[in-house]
Amino acid sequence: MRQHNSNHYRLLAEIKSRIGRDFTWFPFVGLLAFGLLLVLTGHLLPKLNVRWGSPATLIELAGPPSPEGAIWFSLSVRDEFVIATTEDRTVLHWHVDAQTTEALGELRNYLKERQKSIFLATALAKRVSVSEPLVIISADSSLKYKHVRPVIYLLAQLGFSHYAFETKQPLS
Amino acid sequence: MAQTDLHAFVKILQNGRPISSITMPLRRKKIYVSSSIKKELSIPFYGFPKKNILLLKTKKKEPAELVLSLPFEGLVVTDGETTQISPTAPLGTSFPMKNGDYAALHHKDLVFLVKIASFVKELEPPLNPYYAPKLWSFLLHDKNEAISLTVGLCGSLFLFVCICLGFLLRPFDAPRRLEQLDQEYILPFIEKDTFSTSPEALKFNLDRLNYIPPIVKYYRNYTHLMVGFPLENHELVYPSSISLAYKKNEEMKGKIASKENIQRDLDSATASSKDKGTLSIPASYEGSFQNKLLEIIEKFTQIQSGFKKSLASRRFVTQEYLEDAEYDWGNYFQEKTVLKKKKQMEAISKISVFGQLTNEEWMYDVGEKLGKKAEILRRHYDMLRDKNTWLSRDSIVNVYLPSSLTQASFLNNPNFDLLDRKIYLITATRVSNKK
Numbered sequence: 155m156r157q158h159n160s161n162h163y164r165l166l167a168e169i170k171s172r173i174g175r176d177f178t179w180f181p182f183v184g185l186l187a188f189g190l191l192l193v194l195t196g197h198l199l200p201k202l203n204v205r206w207g208s209p210a211t212l213i214e215l216a217g218p219p220s221p222e223g224a225i226w227f228s229l230s231v232r233d234e235f236v237i238a239t240t241e242d243r244t245v246l247h248w249h250v251d252a253q254t255t256e257a258l259g260e261l262r263n264y265l266k267e268r269q270k271s272i273f274l275a276t277a278l279a280k281r282v283s284v285s286e287p288l289v290i291i292s293a294d295s296s297l298k299y300k301h302v303r304p305v306i307y308l309l310a311q312l313g314f315s316h317y318a319f320e321t322k323q324p325l326s
Numbered sequence: 327m328a329q330t331d332l333h334a335f336v337k338i339l340q341n342g343r344p345i346s347s348i349t350m351p352l353r354r355k356k357i358y359v360s361s362s363i364k365k366e367l368s369i370p371f372y373g374f375p376k377k378n379i380l381l382l383k384t385k386k387k388e389p390a391e392l393v394l395s396l397p398f399e400g401l402v403v404t405d406g407e408t409t410q411i412s413p414t415a416p417l418g419t420s421f422p423m424k425n426g427d428y429a430a431l432h433h434k435d436l437v438f439l440v441k442i443a444s445f446v447k448e449l450e451p452p453l454n455p456y457y458a459p460k461l462w463s464f465l466l467h468d469k470n471e472a473i474s475l476t477v478g479l480c481g482s483l484f485l486f487v488c489i490c491l492g493f494l495l496r497p498f499d500a501p502r503r504l505e506q507l508d509q510e511y512i513l514p515f516i517e518k519d520t521f522s523t524s525p526e527a528l529k530f531n532l533d534r535l536n537y538i539p540p541i542v543k544y545y546r547n548y549t550h551l552m553v554g555f556p557l558e559n560h561e562l563v564y565p566s567s568i569s570l571a572y573k574k575n576e577e578m579k580g581k582i583a584s585k586e587n588i589q590r591d592l593d594s595a596t597a598s599s600k601d602k603g604t605l606s607i608p609a610s611y612e613g614s615f616q617n618k619l620l621e622i623i624e625k626f627t628q629i630q631s632g633f634k635k636s637l638a639s640r641r642f643v644t645q646e647y648l649e650d651a652e653y654d655w656g657n658y659f660q661e662k663t664v665l666k667k668k669k670q671m672e673a674i675s676k677i678s679v680f681g682q683l684t685n686e687e688w689m690y691d692v693g694e695k696l697g698k699k700a701e702i703l704r705r706h707y708d709m710l711r712d713k714n715t716w717l718s719r720d721s722i723v724n725v726y727l728p729s730s731l732t733q734a735s736f737l738n739n740p741n742f743d744l745l746d747r748k749i750y751l752i753t754a755t756r757v758s759n760k761k
Contacts, residue, residue, distance in 0.1 A: 168453075171453050171454070171457070172457035175453060178461065179461070222712065252742075253741055253742050253743050254740075254741060255738075255739055256739075269553075270550070270555060271504075272615075272619070273550075273618070273619070273622060274504065274542070274545060274546050274549055275504075275515060276549075276619045276623060277546075277548070277549045277622050277623075277626055278516045278517065278542065279515050279516065279517055280517040280519070280626060281517075281623065281716045281717075282619050282623070282716065283715070283716060283717065284715050284716065284717050286619075286717075287614075287615045287616045300742070303742060304742070307739065309608070310609055310738045311608075311610070313612070313613065313614045313615035313618060314614070314615050315610065315614040315615065315616060315722075316616070
């Protein structure tokens, strides 16, 4: 009969004990993956498509694809504020009960800066694409007319005569 | 081995094989043997006289009670005394069960084993730390390593802080504006005439070493002047152009203000009337964004055409220009005092041994070459991008509203609360049957 205190039995018991324990370092591998995911979702993916991470939930409605080069921003409502998220992830906000377009000063400045760059590009190239003076509003489906109205009036003040609302192409 | 509180152990065997068991700490509870599967000790579909047979009553701090609810045969050991149980024993007889007491009872083919004892939990033997070291032990094995690591960490931290500070304090040289980009990135987006006419446009501000940035600045400032944005570099724009543009803007502002006043009066008159209402139309006062873009294109086409004609006139028509000193590096016009001193040098400088260009010729030649390069790149870029239609007068339609319009309001900064009042009134008339 094999002695229980033999080396073979001791090693076997130790290995059994070792592999029977939980491996406590695995969360670090998970954390590494989580970190990479954060970097990807936070920096890389929004650069590929501005619609990534947009807070607006769009209505599903078939329509032509958005033209390239248009000014894009999303509109959504949160905590009594209308939130506008621009292509470069600038978050602008104003109160939902804004009674004049004066409350939309941040959006006005942003659009003016965009206009400046389009004016300059047009002056240098002596041509401009039809889509560049277009504004595409990616409006959340929960928005009401009173939320969008100040934006429309502001666009008119700044001379934007062409604007469109973005929809999501339904899956067929 | 670690002992815990007293527990009741009950196990039922059928023909020697365990079929049901329960282990529970002593608390106020009754343990039944049942033919239903819902009870803890269940023998499904077994033919008991009753559905639930009471076997054991347990209490928290008192002895448990074994109840003979079936005609059992066997033995009960309590306080070291053995009691033989025969099937003729009266039903409902009970026995107190303390720590260490047990019973073995037969009923037909079933054996009931009952014991009151402490629950013994087997402790896991300690693991050899060689196989499962502590979390950070792979970094630090002994004291010497800890010292080395600490020193290394301090050194690394110092270097890291220095590098971070270096990054923070370094001058920000990333391009922020269009003119700060390298030439290859801007060229496809500039029209060739913009380059060829740049000496005429920039004059003193022409910089042959850094050709493109002054051009971009010039067009930016002139564009700002046209659309009413503040100027960034006044020296690039003619003072006469500034004063003309300001005068035009002021006139336009005055006209808009007077028309706005008329519209406001009409709106207030409509607001005070109960029977009337107006539609509010978001409108642009000084033309749309698209109109302004087209105006810019047309204006710069005219300006550049003027530059070309001016140059042609200067070269071939006006004799005085030919007698002038030629353009020198960095100077479009030269001062008269300097001219005399330089005349002799210029005569020598015009001798071209290898047919090289003069400074003035170079000035235009650089513009022409950059223009041609830009045109090639632009064509290549146009081939790569999607087919896109360019904005033209045909692609837009302007709708003009008269200032005395009473049916609609063109104020583009109205008070939304005032606009909604009429809508509330309309809702009220629809709700009320009397009105």
